[in-house]
Amino acid sequence: MEGLEETVDLLLVTVKATGLDDALGRIEATPSVVLPLLNGLEHVDTIRSRLDGRVLAGSIGKLEAYRDSPTEVVQTTPAPLITIFPEDGAAHLLSEAGLDVRVGESEQAVLWEKTVRLAPLAAATAITQKALGQLRTDSTWRSTLSAAVAEACAVAAADGVILDEGAQWEILDTMPASVTTSTARDAAAGRPTELDAILGAVVRAAKRLEVRAPTLDRLLAEAEDACRAQSH
Structure with missing residues (x-):
């Protein structure tokens, strides 16, 4: 579909952050309700600034799926969970x-x-090009990821959202070992990544909320370097 020219009851926005601006530019009608299912923290405000419809917050989790060829989509995890509000x-x-x-x-x-x-x-996956299972069993990377998840939970708490870092690790520990991220796949292919929309947004929130996050700062810098190196 080239663009949205007729009003719809529910518009799902499922592009990557790198394609959001172009996608919003192709919406000519006003949808009644907009449900974005993008990664990151800042896209809801961006969409609200561009569209007149009611914009919800949404997330699609516990899912790894990617296009392996023009006609084949690979899903390595069970059925995803969609969370919305309100x-x-x-x-x-x-x-x-x-x-x-x-x-x-x-x-x-x-x-x-x-x-x-x-x-x-x-x-971590963009820096190393390793899957989750390899990172979990590497003592150095497991320690780094543990510290990073704890820092991210601290930033979330400062933003009014209390999350149990142990519960977050339980999710990571039970996901298939083969899981990687679209950020890593895009970096390896030399494509633009969602790194800024995901980790960049967390680091910006940490600065805004005055929460120290040295591990996240370091990971962002190293991942940006890795993405730049692989794009050349």
Whole structure:
């Protein structure tokens, strides 16, 4: 579809952060409700500044899927979980379509719950080009990721969202060993990545909320260097 020219009841925005500006430029009609399912923390405000419809907060988690060829999509994890806030009828529509949907406690909670795990993992996989299983069993990287998740949880807490870092690690420990991130795949292919939208947003939040996050700062710098090196 080239663009949205007719009003719809529910518009799902599922592009990567790097394609958001172009996607929003192709929306000519005003949707009743907009549900973005992007990674990161800042895209909801961006969408609200561009669209007149009611914009919810949404997250799609516990999922790894990627396009292996123009006609093949590979999904390495079970069915994903979609979390939204507020409900506003969207959860019912998605549930009727057979999706696993829950309503989050708040807008910020929906955005932070996935980001505290994904931000460190996106950086680590981009830097090393290793899968989650290899990082989990490497004592140095496990320690680094543990510190980074703890720092991300501290930033989330300062933003009003209390998350248990132990519970976040339990999720990482039970995900398939083969899991990597789209940030790592895009970096390896020399494509623009979502690193700034994911980890960059957490680091900016830490500075705004005056939370020390030295591990996240270091991971961001190293991942930016790795992405630049692989783009040449």
